[in-house]
Amino acid sequence: MAGIEVTALHKRYPDGTVAVDHVDLSIGDGELFVMLGPSGCGKTTTLRAIAGLERQTTGDIHIGNTLVNDLPPADRDIAMVFQFYALYPHLKTRDNLAFPLRAEGLPKAEVHKRVNEAARLMQLGPLLDRRPRQLSGGEQQRVALARALVRRPRAFLMDEPLTNLDAELRADMRTEIKHLQGELGATMVYVTHDQVEAMSLGHRIAILNKGRVEQIGTPLEVYDRPASLFCAAFIGSPPMNLIEVEVADGTLRSKGGLVLTPPPGLPRDRSLVAGVRPEALEVTEPGAERSVPARVVSAEWLGDEIIYVVDYGGQHDVRVRMPPTVRFATDARVGLRHTGATPAVYDVSTEELVA
């Protein structure tokens, strides 16, 4: 296993599209590193550049201590798992697994041993003599994972491997991948647009937008203090409420009178937006202490929780996460107050975290 260093990566296609503007990543040995972003943010291009399937326009990629810029994919000693599995349709599972080993020219006995090992690890025993067409989506993806394993590569690259699976299977495979990664101590770069996947899998997450890294951090860091308005809106479901605020009398005050605890070191002369998680707010009886008057616009009953959408003052569609026991009717007059810790505050013009 080896770490991966990506330095000042830039990729521009001949037609002029800039897929990756500037990306620096430092991925540790044995780390499960997730690249998260909307489609077109450059995450897949970055991954393909690491794999050697795309040649970056400028920038360097190191795998371990090797500069791999000019190495073809085959010589980089990495394995990749694709969204569409990419199992060879004319080969049985067994031969699909053995394929990369045969390409390397390993002796038969060794190929046999490694295929069985990978099959055992991914519980593929009964599937070994079937062709991809006879396998379900989940089974195909397990075979694809096993095919990546048999190589014993220095790093694994995963390109949205779970996107084509249904929700239940996706959760199972997520657990399986995380378990596998821990067991093998493998370096894994995982690309996804699904923030739940990113949060549950990643040791660290890089959030990409428009070919740039917006933030790198542990799932909790990314969740608690998104580095930019983009990250704030991207992470969390429902996402953060972005509330216009101003500094007044040592507090943060929004238009409707909602008071938040200000973080230290706030600039005074700029227009600010506070990012408030739905669980950092509370819907109360009208007139409760420290609350501002508000109105319930709608409520989503999710069983284990209720997401209230409320209006107050000049602010529309503020989302509040409440336990299922607290019930208010639509259009009810209620109170709204802030209960969480100091919120993240962003500069409206730069869209970046200021405190």
Add this chain to the structure above:
Amino acid sequence: MAVSVDEAVSTGPAPDHTPAARRLGGRGRSGLEVALLIVLAVVMLFPVLWMIETSIKDNRDVYAIPAKFFGFNVTMDHFRDVFVAPGGGRSALSVAFLNSVVVAGVSTLLATVLGVPAAWAYSRFSVRAKKDQLFFILSTRFMPPVVVVVPIFLMYRQVGLIDSKIGLILIYAAFNVPFTIWMMKGFVDEVPAEYEDAAMLDGYTRLQAFWRYTLPLLVPGIAATAVFALIFSWNEFVFAIFLTSSDDVRTAPPAIAGLIGGTTTDWGLVAAASVVFALPVLVFAYLVRKHLVAGVTLGAVRR
């Protein structure tokens, strides 16, 4: 081209009946349908039947007035005349048929060998102004080919390609390459690029990945495309008659046309030659009819 498309469509399942026809129901519907289909079949097939009939009629019966539909004397003389010259030896027509085989075969091969990798490249790689390039390639097929017959004739005369099989092969390939690129690009698009990516990570070069994984998956598409190209080259008449003159080079369509005219026309021979000319294409189209329909309906269904 139009002819081959018609053939391809007719090999598919019968077109859906309109709801109105359905509502007639039962015997009424089937009776009317059968009657209409018979009329249509007679109109469509009469020339073909007449051609086949004429090819096996005695000369006396060919020119009989009133025309004999039944009860004529059957002879294979015309078919013999197609292949054997009057004084023995190979006839000019048999040489023409051989030329047609060579010209159509080689030009199709050339178009496929050039067009398939080009289609793959356009499908897989990011190329500057890709759409414009593809549009330009397609635009060479916008005009009827006959428009360029005179300039091509003058150019060929300059470079000495007039009255040569190579000349015909090149011009047919030139017409078939754009078609091959466009049709094959559709087929290549359908094959996920991940196969090649995976093969490259497994230790193959890009070309090996194409050759070993993508190409085998493209065979049905290549078959469909090649059949269309082959039918075009086989049937082509205008360029053949303008660009060739000697019997050694001439392909079958102008050679058969050349039988008509002069003081008398041996209609039996014309019909027999036409049957021989039509047969390979019909048999071939029948054998690969599934692929042909695949080619026609390609892109109608998205994954």
